[in-house]
Amino acid sequence: MNLRSSWVAETGQTREDTRLTQIGATNALNPVQVRSGILPGSYDGKYRLSGFWMTNASAMSATVSEGRAVIQGDISQGAYPVTLPASENITFAPGDALYNRVDLVVLRIHDKLYEGDRNEAVIEIIQGFAEQTPKARPVPARSLALYEVTVPAGASAGNGGIPWATGLKDLRTTISSVGGILPVEGPVQPGAYPGQYQDTPDAQFQRWDGGKWVAYPQAVGGVVPNSVSASAPGTYTGQYRDGAGGRLERWTGSAWAPAVPGPYFNDTLTASYTTSTSWVSALVDRPALSLTFVAPASRQAMLTFGSRIQLVGSGSGVGFMSVKVMQGTAVHRDNSDSYAVVCQSPGNISVSTTQRLHTLTAGATYTVTAHYRTTNTALQAWFNNTFLQVVPQH
Incomplete structure (x- = not known):
C-alpha cells in the first residue's frame, strides 16, 4: 500500500x-x-x-x-x-x-x-x-x-x-490551515469560530457569524453578488445586490426592488379619434393608455407625453391631449388645458411636452392616464403614435 x-x-x-x-x-x-x-x-x-x-x-x-x-x-x-x-x-x-x-x-x-x-x-x-x-x-x-x-x-x-x-x-471535502480561507467542496459544514471564512463552489465569499455562514458582502454592507440565489432575502433594509441582467436592486425589507426605478414608458401606434368636448380616456377604437410608476425618494419625476394630432371635419376647433395623475383613488394632478398638448390644424402635427411632477409621496405608486378632447363636436380629433413616459429624479 x-x-x-x-x-x-x-x-x-x-x-x-x-x-x-x-x-x-x-x-x-x-x-x-x-x-x-x-x-x-x-x-x-x-x-x-x-x-x-x-x-x-x-x-x-x-x-x-x-x-x-x-x-x-x-x-x-x-x-x-x-x-x-x-x-x-x-x-x-x-x-x-x-x-x-x-x-x-x-x-x-x-x-x-x-x-x-x-x-x-x-x-x-x-x-x-x-x-x-x-x-x-x-x-x-x-x-x-x-x-x-x-x-x-x-x-x-x-x-x-x-x-x-x-x-x-x-464525498470529498477540503481543509486549509488555521485562519485560511476554506475552498468548499462537498457538504457545507458549520464554522468553528466567528470570523472564519470560506469560499463556496458558486464563488460566494462567506463569514461564520457564530451561528450561520453569512455572505461577506452582506456582512459589510457591500453589494450582494448575482451568484447568490435570486430567492435569498436581504439581511437588512437598504441592502443592495447585483440583480438579474446587471440591474442594481435594493432590499425594501420584504422584497428586492430596482434601486433606480424607471424610466417608465407606454405607447400605442393605433390611430383613433374623439368628438367629445369633455375629457375622455378611451377613443372610439382605442382603449385607455396609462402607466404606473413608483415615486422616488426625491418625490420628483419628469413627465413627458405626446401624440400626432389631426383635426378632420368641417369648421374650426382645437384638439387637446392631457394626463391625469392618480395615487390610488386620490387625484394628484387633474386634466387641464393649460398642461395639454394641442393641435389646431387639419394636417398631421406631432406635439409633446415635458413637465415636472413634484410633491409626490416617496415609495407610493402612481397611475398616469392619457385623456383627450376637442372643442368642436363636428370635428374628429385624431390621435396617433401616442406615448407616456415618467423618469424619476434621484
Whole structure:
C-alpha cells in the first residue's frame, strides 16, 4: 500500500514518511479537534480539488489519484496526516445476483492502540449490503469518506461492470490551515469560530457569524453578488445586490426592488379619434393608455407625453391631449388645458411636452392616464403614435 502516515506504525516510520506527511493544514473543528479533509489544489491550478480523485481503471476496478489529507480521530486521539504520493488501484467485489449495493471508499487509519490488531493507513472499500433500497454503511472511526460507488446487481468484469459515469458520488471535502480561507467542496459544514471564512463552489465569499455562514458582502454592507440565489432575502433594509441582467436592486425589507426605478414608458401606434368636448380616456377604437410608476425618494419625476394630432371635419376647433395623475383613488394632478398638448390644424402635427411632477409621496405608486378632447363636436380629433413616459429624479 502506497498510503503514508505519521505516528501510526510502532516501528519503521522513515524520515521520508515524516517529510511527506507534515502537512500543517488543520481547520479547527473545536478547541481540541480539527476537521478531516483533503488539501485543495491541482497541477494546473484550474480546479479546487484533485487529490484522491477516482476514475475507472477497468470494469470493476478504479484508480485513486495521489493526494494529501488529515483524518481526525476521537477527541483524545489526535489528527493523522496521510499522503498518497502515487496513484493506487482498488477493486470492487462483483455485484449481488438480485439487488444493487452501495460501497463506500474511505481513507482509513487502523490504530491498534484504540481498535483492531494493526497499525496502518489504507484506502479501503467498505462493502455495502445488497438491498432493494441500498445505502452506504456508516463511515468508520478514523476514516475520511471519498466516494460512494453503486454496484449494480450482476455486475462483474465480464458482465458490464460498474457504470462509472453514473455510479460515483463524490464525498470529498477540503481543509486549509488555521485562519485560511476554506475552498468548499462537498457538504457545507458549520464554522468553528466567528470570523472564519470560506469560499463556496458558486464563488460566494462567506463569514461564520457564530451561528450561520453569512455572505461577506452582506456582512459589510457591500453589494450582494448575482451568484447568490435570486430567492435569498436581504439581511437588512437598504441592502443592495447585483440583480438579474446587471440591474442594481435594493432590499425594501420584504422584497428586492430596482434601486433606480424607471424610466417608465407606454405607447400605442393605433390611430383613433374623439368628438367629445369633455375629457375622455378611451377613443372610439382605442382603449385607455396609462402607466404606473413608483415615486422616488426625491418625490420628483419628469413627465413627458405626446401624440400626432389631426383635426378632420368641417369648421374650426382645437384638439387637446392631457394626463391625469392618480395615487390610488386620490387625484394628484387633474386634466387641464393649460398642461395639454394641442393641435389646431387639419394636417398631421406631432406635439409633446415635458413637465415636472413634484410633491409626490416617496415609495407610493402612481397611475398616469392619457385623456383627450376637442372643442368642436363636428370635428374628429385624431390621435396617433401616442406615448407616456415618467423618469424619476434621484
